[in-house]
Amino acid sequence: MPIEVTGLNYSYKKGTPFEKKVLYDVHLRINDGEVVGIIGPTQSGKTTLAQHFNALFIPQSGKVIVNGINTADKKADLVKLRHEVGYVFQNPDYQLFASCVGEDIAFGPRNQGLPSEDVAARVKEAMSQVGLDYDTFYSRDIFALSGGQKRRTAIAGVLACKPKTLVLDDITAGLDPRGRDEILAVVKRLHSEKQITIIYISNSMDEIAELAERVIVIDQGRIAFDDLKINVFNQPEKLRDIGLELPELMTLAIDLHQQGFNIDPALLKFDEILQSILDSLQEGQVRE
């Protein structure tokens, strides 16, 4: 289900003295099966843009068409659309409300009106997808969860609706490194095993470099870049002007390359860089 955005503009508190324009003439298209990273400084309009994808915002001007459905169409079935484009929010505390993990995950499928056996099956599947053990966690109190477990519950709650596209809005914010790695692994698995289209919003260049193929950089409500990640990262000065740094791994690879290691600075994944460091050490190619 491709998402097509044409000429999108949006202002907050439109028609009041506090009116603030957040999106300016945005055009983009996201195809099935893509992993797209959206990055930009805080307040750049990332979330506002992404919440247009599942019709939480309706365009004030321009069009958003999701799988052929115009979100501004009064007759469109937005509930169905929101099940197809799942949205995981930054702060799980806004999303989780049920007494236990399983009940919370069941909330979405129940809203779809599924019979209870199907709901149970969906919950079980969603929990295994995010790596939460069904027997251990089903009746666990939401408040007894760690930060990473809360995020995984939130993701499972959305996965249980069987979305074809998943929007992940800064879901690693405030997590410790282990929690963050677990979440990233879940996202990678969802894409490789289920072919779910992933739209990954983040402030972290490293996470974007790790996950996405295509990167959309948003600056003050406008699209600054929309390209393959390597083409985006090849323009560090422009990124710096926007207030973004290159991924740390890429900086490391460039430094090592300049020091004489046989490393391609275009490698952006931790494993690949590690492997080529080991390779070049073995080959003894390092200039003293």
Added chain:
Amino acid sequence: MELTKNITLGVYLPGNTAVHRLDPRTKIIASTILIVILLLINSYQAYGYFFLFISAVIAAAGIPPGYALRGLKPMLPVLVLMWAFQLFLHSSPDADVIFSWWIFSATDAGLHLGNMITLRVLFLFTVTTILTLTTSIVSLTDGLESLLRPLKKIGLPTQELVMTMVIALRFVLILAEELDKIVKAQMARGVAFDRGNFIQKTRKIFPVFLPLFINAFRRAEDLIVAMESRSYTGGKGRTKMKTLHMGRVDIACILIILLFTGLMVLTIFT
């Protein structure tokens, strides 16, 4: 979807008009007088004068009239319900029945009462909104505190009371923002808040309030820690960075309010 768009209570609209520059005490006293007048007036003529006066204040304060009224939008259903209650349930022996429907009958006295009460609430809301739109939270606190100072002598913790009130006012917007996020998170999982009958709609509210209250308590705790870590121990011995003083503008305002009060007293008692 933006829930905070229609909230004007507790919002400060910065500006540099005479109304903005008034001493907060003047504004609080003036608003109180206007509220007392509102509670006493009982005729369309009086409300007419009141409307003209309030419009002049809104114009002088540079508030876009549409914005001043925007806050009323979410209250509309309540106002209509209130009006209907007065219309149908007020009974007095010498009232004429306008029309009847099922077991209800509307009387002219009920209609009059309904109109008066609705107008009263509308204007009460507008007066308070104008006060908060033109007065920043800090000066509102200072003003209230200064006005309530005499009550300290009888042992009332005025500083704490004012602080509590101001925090509550500030929380209106914060909670509305949180509500906005929670509602969206629920909509994202397929809740259609606008579908279903009254009972179905009401049932959908519960999953929204639970996280809202939990987050509100969490916020309150954070606020306590933040205040304590900056050595807040209550009102005793606190001094002010900005001291209040009344100027010519304030005297002019008080004169205008007195004149208006005179006019209203005349309309009420003749």
